[in-house]
Amino acid sequence: MILDIKDLWYKYPGKHADTALKGISAVVGPGLHLLLGENGAGKTTSLHIMAGLRFPSAGSCTLDGCPTGSRLPSVSSHIFMTGVNMEFPAASISEMARIHAPFYPHFDAFALRDNLAAFGLDADAPLQNMSTGNRQKAKVAYALALKTDILLLDEPANGLDIESRHALQKMMAAHVGPEQTVIVSTHSIRDLENLYDGVIDLHDGRLNYAMTVDDILEHVYFDVSSVAPEDALYSRQCLGRCHSICPNGSGDESNIDFELLYLAARNNKEQLLKCLDR
Amino acid sequence: MISSEILSKTDATRWERIMMVARYYMPYLRGKLLAMFIMPVVCEIILSMVVNSYGLEAYFPLGLIFSIFFIGCMVFSPMLFARSRGLETELMLPALPFERKVVIFSLCFVIVPVMVFVPSTLLGMFVLKVPHAALNTLFPDVIYNGVTILYSVLTLLVFTASCLWGVMAHTTHRVVWGIAYGFFAYILLGFIGLVGGVIWGFMLAFNGYGLEEGSVLPFYNFVMGGGCIVSAIGFIFAVWRTSRAISRMQI
Structure with missing residues (x-):
């Protein structure tokens, strides 16, 4: 399923309220996408609009041609979102599976059991008695088991310990199917960095770029050396080595460094976007 | 029983989905609805005991207080839906707004008034035989x-x-x-x-x-x-x- 965002604007209600999104356009297809942006860039607001929780002030966000804000069952049964500040209404995950999961046709009870086991959680344990980290794990485990075509995760690794972050990575690799679109908004880039297929970068309510990792690597090259290359778009020193992002004129292969990409988009935006053909 | 696969593909109003929405709300509402059923019955029992012990004069203050309480239960029954926790999940629920409205309006305007007034009144009239004073x-x-x-x-x-x-x-x-x-x-x-x-x-x-x-x-x-x-x-x-x-x- 294709999530199509066209010239999306969102202004919070109120006379003097901020405009959170300013004309975003992107087409997001299946795969695991990293949603990047500084605090207040509009990441959570855009996820809310994709989930149909907010209505655009202008523009549109459609899933296979149908607005997500229509909240029609044929649309909303394909979308689910969970985030740090979103609480589940049920007392336990098993209760969620009983009262909420029947709305989602692809819910996989076995996947839920496996996910909870990987996190060492009990499905019947009261969510209110859990620590923030465990509650977060339970929510992510459940969200992944719903197997919706569009899954929106807002800071999924927030509050998770190191072991659980590894478990989350394995879980995502095992349970996200090729037809699914998962958008992960996070500042902890490294947690799932080997899994991302695409990047969406927001800055001050505007879209910098939305590209697949392959497309990005076609245009730029990530270099680690003792001295920054002359044509580097952006460089930074780390443990005596110089990490740089350079135009990829010769089609060299490299591994993507999301953090460097993020910093380059903030420190040398014009050059980077020109290099990315945006 | 229609499968959730079929339900998720139809945007027409379905009774099956209305029942699913009711079931979605029920774990949170169950206890409160039970209280709304039990409390008026308990009030009626107390009223019968007081009237039988102290006579019809005792009906007025207590009966009035209980009446106000029953009316309050009905008027403020929408508070059942006032929680903010889980609101996002509720809004994302793959059900038509109309189906949610059917459940919410039925609870506030039919089920709660019936639960508050009917069992207690029937109990008072036919079992406890409370001598209700004429209005x-x-x-x-x-x-x-x-x-x-x-x-x-x-x-x-x-x-x-x-x-x-x-x-x-x-x-x-x-x-x-x-x-x-x-x-x-x-x-x-x-x-x-x-x-x-x-x-x-x-x-x-x-x-x-x-x-x-x-x-x-x-x-x-x-x-x-x-x-x-x-x-x-x-x-x-x-x-x-x-x-x-x-x-x-x-x-």
Whole structure:
């Protein structure tokens, strides 16, 4: 399923309220996408609009041609979102599976059991008695088991310990199917960095770029050396080595460094976007 | 039983999905609904014990307090939906807004009033045989007829609908907003009632009627009929606004 965002604007209600999104356009297809942006860039607001929780002030966000804000069952049964500040209404995950999961046709009870086991959680344990980290794990485990075509995760690794972050990575690799679109908004880039297929970068309510990792690597090259290359778009020193992002004129292969990409988009935006053909 | 696969593909109203929505709300509502069923029954038992021990005089203070409590249970029943926890999940629920409205309106306007008033009244009348004092001895100046009862029911429905509107029109402090909207409707209807009463008084005075019951009744029915119409309009308006608020709710 294709999530199509066209010239999306969102202004919070109120006379003097901020405009959170300013004309975003992107087409997001299946795969695991990293949603990047500084605090207040509009990441959570855009996820809310994709989930149909907010209505655009202008523009549109459609899933296979149908607005997500229509909240029609044929649309909303394909979308689910969970985030740090979103609480589940049920007392336990098993209760969620009983009262909420029947709305989602692809819910996989076995996947839920496996996910909870990987996190060492009990499905019947009261969510209110859990620590923030465990509650977060339970929510992510459940969200992944719903197997919706569009899954929106807002800071999924927030509050998770190191072991659980590894478990989350394995879980995502095992349970996200090729037809699914998962958008992960996070500042902890490294947690799932080997899994991302695409990047969406927001800055001050505007879209910098939305590209697949392959497309990005076609245009730029990530270099680690003792001295920054002359044509580097952006460089930074780390443990005596110089990490740089350079135009990829010769089609060299490299591994993507999301953090460097993020910093380059903030420190040398014009050059980077020109290099990315945006 | 229709499968969720088929249900997720249809955007037409389905009873199966309405039942699923009701089941979705039920774990949270179960305890509160049970309390709304048990408390009036307990009140009725207490009332029967008091009246049987102390006589009919004891009915008035206690019966009045319990009546106000029952009415409060009904008018503020929308508070059942006032929690903010899990609101996002509720809004993302793959069900039509209309299906959610059916569940919410049925609970507030049918199930809760029935649970509050019917079992306790039946228990009091047929099992405990509480000697309910006649209403006209409680408020001797009020004329009790069909129009009065209709007016009472309609005003209660207006307060309930206004409270529900307050709850559904906001995503934070929903309890406070629910109470505020309910009281605003109460004050507004009270003001309209006051104006109606003044008009009634002037009409009586200008027409030279005395206060004999026979001559007052047609005017009373006329004014109360007007009150019924105003209440009915208020109820429809509040339900319409609530319905819009449910459809357009954003987090």
